[in-house]
Amino acid sequence: MQQVQRVNEAREPDALMIGVDVGGTKIAAGIVDTNGQVEGRIQIPTDTSDVEHTLQSIACAIRSTLEAAGTPLARVKAVGLGIPGMVDPEQGVCLLSVNLGWQNVAVQRWLEQELGVPCAIDNDVSAATLGESIYGAGKGLQNMVYLSLGTGVAARAIIDGWLYRGAHGMAGEIGHLVVMPDGPVCRCGARGCLEALAAGPALALAAQNAIAEGKATQLQTYQRQHEIIRSEHIFAAASANDALSLQILREAGEHIAYGIYLLVMTFDPQLVVIGGGLAIEQSPLLIAIQARIAHLLGQSPVGRAMLSTEAIQVTNMQRDAAIVGAAALVAQDKRKKQGACAYEQYRTINYFYPRWL
Amino acid sequence: MQQVQRVNEAREPDALMIGVDVGGTKIAAGIVDTNGQVEGRIQIPTDTSDVEHTLQSIACAIRSTLEAAGTPLARVKAVGLGIPGMVDPEQGVCLLSVNLGWQNVAVQRWLEQELGVPCAIDNDVSAATLGESIYGAGKGLQNMVYLSLGTGVAARAIIDGWLYRGAHGMAGEIGHLVVMPDGPVCRCGARGCLEALAAGPALALAAQNAIAEGKATQLQTYQRQHEIIRSEHIFAAASANDALSLQILREAGEHIAYGIYLLVMTFDPQLVVIGGGLAIEQSPLLIAIQARIAHLLGQSPVGRAMLSTEAIQVTNMQRDAAIVGAAALVAQDKRKKQGACAYEQYRTINYFYPRWL
Numbered sequence: 001m002q003q004v005q006r007v008n009e010a011r012e013p014d015a016l017m018i019g020v021d022v023g024g025t026k027i028a029a030g031i032v033d034t035n036g037q038v039e040g041r042i043q044i045p046t047d048t049s050d051v052e053h054t055l056q057s058i059a060c061a062i063r064s065t066l067e068a069a070g071t072p073l074a075r076v077k078a079v080g081l082g083i084p085g086m087v088d089p090e091q092g093v094c095l096l097s098v099n100l101g102w103q104n105v106a107v108q109r110w111l112e113q114e115l116g117v118p119c120a121i122d123n124d125v126s127a128a129t130l131g132e133s134i135y136g137a138g139k140g141l142q143n144m145v146y147l148s149l150g151t152g153v154a155a156r157a158i159i160d161g162w163l164y165r166g167a168h169g170m171a172g173e174i175g176h177l178v179v180m181p182d183g184p185v186c187r188c189g190a191r192g193c194l195e196a197l198a199a200g201p202a203l204a205l206a207a208q209n210a211i212a213e214g215k216a217t218q219l220q221t222y223q224r225q226h227e228i229i230r231s232e233h234i235f236a237a238a239s240a241n242d243a244l245s246l247q248i249l250r251e252a253g254e255h256i257a258y259g260i261y262l263l264v265m266t267f268d269p270q271l272v273v274i275g276g277g278l279a280i281e282q283s284p285l286l287i288a289i290q291a292r293i294a295h296l297l298g299q300s301p302v303g304r305a306m307l308s309t310e311a312i313q314v315t316n317m318q319r320d321a322a323i324v325g326a327a328a329l330v331a332q333d334k335r336k337k338q339g340a341c342a343y344e345q346y347r348t349i350n351y352f353y354p355r356w357l
Numbered sequence: 358m359q360q361v362q363r364v365n366e367a368r369e370p371d372a373l374m375i376g377v378d379v380g381g382t383k384i385a386a387g388i389v390d391t392n393g394q395v396e397g398r399i400q401i402p403t404d405t406s407d408v409e410h411t412l413q414s415i416a417c418a419i420r421s422t423l424e425a426a427g428t429p430l431a432r433v434k435a436v437g438l439g440i441p442g443m444v445d446p447e448q449g450v451c452l453l454s455v456n457l458g459w460q461n462v463a464v465q466r467w468l469e470q471e472l473g474v475p476c477a478i479d480n481d482v483s484a485a486t487l488g489e490s491i492y493g494a495g496k497g498l499q500n501m502v503y504l505s506l507g508t509g510v511a512a513r514a515i516i517d518g519w520l521y522r523g524a525h526g527m528a529g530e531i532g533h534l535v536v537m538p539d540g541p542v543c544r545c546g547a548r549g550c551l552e553a554l555a556a557g558p559a560l561a562l563a564a565q566n567a568i569a570e571g572k573a574t575q576l577q578t579y580q581r582q583h584e585i586i587r588s589e590h591i592f593a594a595a596s597a598n599d600a601l602s603l604q605i606l607r608e609a610g611e612h613i614a615y616g617i618y619l620l621v622m623t624f625d626p627q628l629v630v631i632g633g634g635l636a637i638e639q640s641p642l643l644i645a646i647q648a649r650i651a652h653l654l655g656q657s658p659v660g661r662a663m664l665s666t667e668a669i670q671v672t673n674m675q676r677d678a679a680i681v682g683a684a685a686l687v688a689q690d691k692r693k694k695q696g697a698c699a700y701e702q703y704r705t706i707n708y709f710y711p712r713w714l
Contacts, residue, residue: 159521168625300550302547306523
């Protein structure tokens, strides 16, 4: 695989950024140095009662991570946010976030006024993709796809060393690709989206429906204990060989594998990294994904020429990917605006944080 | 839509390039100036009897176009070739071309020795995509997808102003995406590839099979006259309301529409341009494609946010797209190697031909 070369140039070793992964239920934050090391990781609940409260939650997360790391705000050069939804990074506006209940919220302006530090925002999967490409499995690769499996299903691509956003910031948004026109209704309103078949809530819904139909399963125990079934219960029951749970994960894995196959045939990446809450190595879901991809590639000589099964990996960064990627957003955007060169050594983004800040 | 800005800088008005579109049966060539104007268009048959003869056909096409335009070779700054198959543009080697019967042919070296002029090669659809993005419907757009419908089905993308090749030069190679696992066998060996369902030869085969099954159709007349049925016969019969021909084109259009939908959900382009021999405006195939896309977008709010039906256009460049795009290959590659900046005005490739040659 082609590696991006680095130049030997002095850096500012003490430049710090804050990365924030804003979720619908929890906000995670951390202080990130130029080597991608995270200090003062914190996680707080998201107050989604109204826009102002949610923004205050984010500011609170930032102050908490500074406190946890014992770092003064004055040392922080930039703050980056990954937000679950459609984001206009140039205007710093979140156009729409179903999970946060946001529409046209000028996050960047609010936060810069609150903190007095340059801020940048982008979609949360975009941030995680950038994190994987700078510090994770995709380090130094020109072309990479990151697929997030969690409450939603979405992918983003690194193309020729840059995060690729597309015309509407939605390149790789395969969660709302309709793969089963008569499938279950998705929260987007369509039927049979990949997300409605394979995201965490879809797994839980499939389990609840099966129980309602009277299928015998260990999940009934979880349902009695917790009232609702969550995806982690399905993973736990599957580990104990519960037939229904295994079937749910296998079917979801087959849909996800098809999504990966599409991403490979379109983006032709060097590597696909799978992250998010459902990306659990050795789990029946991952095994089903791998088996199905092997099957799809087995059918297709062109697919085999484009992808080996080793080119599909599970992240080893977990939630840090979004934190360090969010922290890198300001630097990437500044570099782009200043016309950084896309085809040589200046591409390794982390190296040039201090230079562009 | 965002437009790439241009700078006002002097150009060399008389720099000429030759672009060659190498097909399995015909080679088309032309002399291209810095405005993308094509002179001395010629078309000769491809001699595929062996590698040496095919290369000589290409050289012959180049000499014929010079003769047709009354231009001496000395005025030509570069020659670019679009080749149907897998190409390594950096090494100038055609790795595999089923249509030409080539495997690991060092085309660039051979041609540079033969002509004494800098040459560049790439996949033919890549060349056409570049042509559309420099001089065609995609002019000035940052993100565009070009879909070629002809003997094969393949797409390529312009991403942030550059032709995107992917890790194996196959990004957008959706012709071999399996969309119907139990479908007809493709020439790649897989079953149910998009190309096996919707490319020209697939339409002809579907017609022949239907006739063999005894279906009444006007195509029988064509079969008697020409022994074989070609895709143009199906278009002609469909214009005369032949039910079988209309059905074949409608079904192919539905498969192609799904391919376009996938390209949109992954690449999030500003524009999709459809080209190639089957891209005939107002034809039943195009009408079927448009109707199916409208249906797919009707199902999906996210799809509608990403694509309007106006963002799908048929080329008005026809075969010139591949000729002018091939002519632009040397310039694009030189600019990339020299680290041209990807995020500002220097991106409009045609403008800088002379600068980089």
